[in-house]
Amino acid sequence: MSSVRQIANELGISVATVSRAMNQRSGVSEETRRKVLELAQRHQYKPSMGRKPTNIIGLVYPEEPVKSDLGDFEASLLSGILxxxxxxxxxxxxxxxxxxxxxxxxxxxFFHRKGVSAIIMRSLGDTSLVERITSEGFPVLLVADRSEDPAVSYLDSISHDTSRKAIEHLISLGHKRIGLAMHNIVDTDHQDRESGYRDALHDAGIKVDESLIVKAEANTAGGEIMLTRLLEQEHPPTAIFFTNPMSTIGALHKCLRLGIKVPKDLSIVGFDDSVTRHQTFPRYTAVCQDAISLGVEAARWITRAAQSDEAMPIYREVRPTSFEVLETTSYASVSPVRIGPDGELIRTV
Amino acid sequence: MSSVRQIANELGISVATVSRAMNQRSGVSEETRRKVLELAQRHQYKPSMGRKPTNIIGLVYPEEPVKSDLGDFEASLLSGILxxxxxxxxxxxxxxxxxxxxxxxxxxxFFHRKGVSAIIMRSLGDTSLVERITSEGFPVLLVADRSEDPAVSYLDSISHDTSRKAIEHLISLGHKRIGLAMHNIVDTDHQDRESGYRDALHDAGIKVDESLIVKAEANTAGGEIMLTRLLEQEHPPTAIFFTNPMSTIGALHKCLRLGIKVPKDLSIVGFDDSVTRHQTFPRYTAVCQDAISLGVEAARWITRAAQSDEAMPIYREVRPTSFEVLETTSYASVSPVRIGPDGELIRTV
DNA sequence: TCCTACAGCGTAACAGTTACGGGCCCTCAA
DNA sequence: TTGAGGGCCCGTAACTGTTACGCTGTAGGA
Incomplete structure (x- = not known):
């Protein structure tokens, strides 16, 4: 209905100018460009490229460039999406x-110019971009996060209940001082895990000790740092819940290096996005989400949205996670270990 | 120069028919379609989509669908390419x-129809596809493998010399029986590593014992299987070279589980595509290739090829790998360990 | 005053795609 | 036998967006 020529007529300019304005080419005054883009937006203009339909799905990250090392979660998610x-x-x-x-x-x-008909978005903690794109009416699905905005469609996995179950598992083994080691970038996933932790402790009548909650980067170094910080305390925890796979790995290796016996001296519950829990020694007890199936489901929905002409109804799904007990959790140690000022191991009597 | 209308004239048909034939639409007889596609190929026809240049690089895997779990190497390579x-x-x-x-x-x-102007290819052992695409004159770069075909451009990393250095390192520590644990899918990379192994042994005057060369899948389970198979032998090796990161991890964890002390009882040299060698216990000595920089370099070349109108000169580069000694190699054990029929550990005197 | 340079824009020719309709052939019923 | 329908194949023409070329006006300098 609305074409380049229509916009040109309405503004009293030529089609060439409109085309130039649309494609960020030179030879157009800034004012004309603004008027063209503004009118195009009002008309919901879609370039239809000789009517040929495109079927490319975009995968959009807010950061630029994509962080150098795609983690385990991103790689698994991508496999599923593909x-x-x-x-x-x-x-x-x-x-x-x-x-x-x-x-x-x-x-x-912008997306039409790229030939993309719908997108899957990652948020990395900031959902303002997906909210803005949604408000334009462009088909977009937020994956692995949630948004307050009621117009935003998302597919997430919820780890609150499972995190709670993990902490309850520890409590049932006699643990009373349980550490929480989190990612320092807060998204809804990590909020979930934290509230599961707090709820379980609260219901068991255990007061949350804020000094047992630490944060660091979600990598192996971060895991080592958080383990050290928790075990250097005067009253160290007898169990720790790590909310990220890489930090779980880092902590487990630090334990091996320091001579901390897991789970005899210290119980550890980790987090897993794929099969990492089976690839450590010992295999770790974990809250598990299936990033691959998350990706598959996201792709299925967004392809439907890309094909249908009218707007899709808002879609919101949170998939459950699972809790798997492996080899890193056992009864609370009667003589908890801590790390001394020189990095040496101290057994509290 | 050659347009849809030109092809239509030459065949005495209409532009509509040509367009339909090109885009796999119905309403064209098979014979007409074949004639159109054949002539288009002879004319080196490129659809120029209203003259608008596209700048999409394709990443092509021969398999369909992409194997479910992108490994560490693929993920790192992808990071670099992006x-x-x-x-x-x-x-x-x-x-x-x-x-x-x-x-x-x-x-x-096919690629023009997708709006792709150049591609990066992975081979996964079979280079016939990249050779065929190269022969059509389409810009393509093979990454992380090589081809015999002199027309094929590729960017690979060579691990022969470094693998040889790794084996020489083991020999200098007194090892004489050295195992080789390989991927069961043979590509040039793995051939490289095997020949480095053989050359080092040969030059040191050590006869290659074929029973010390085993193959399995490139994952943690494969690593455990290969370790077991080697250590079940009557005269087990005192050192093993694993040519893949995941199998190295699997073997290291199997050692921890069995109580095999690394490197006291057994020395292990692994392979690393990114930083995995620092994320195990102990950190493993490894032949290292930098998959990220491989991806970056591949992307740089292919974007140049996509932009230039005439054909690029054939590009062939093999990047060196590095050898890094960490904590899993030491002097050859005087009492090598082996695994008994019931999975128990036996110390040969 | 004249010349040059350049930014901004329009005309017209180009690219590829597709709605519509017209032959052609086959089938089937009157 | 003949007419009606229907499906296949294809052409005409109208549509999409892009760009080479040239025009106009303005600014600046010789």
Missing amino acids: RGVYEKKHDLAFISAARDKHPDETYTQ | RGVYEKKHDLAFISAARDKHPDETYTQ
């Missing part, structure tokens, strides 16, 4: 949201 | 080579 997208005969393109978007053009215009 | 592609203001799309390519259309036509 599988789902291929199943529906679409392709997948990585799109950088920040790189070459013109400030005056809307995200809708 | 970084390089973004740096050059291009986008990256995953393309499935097998999914919806029409048998009669060439790969060049």
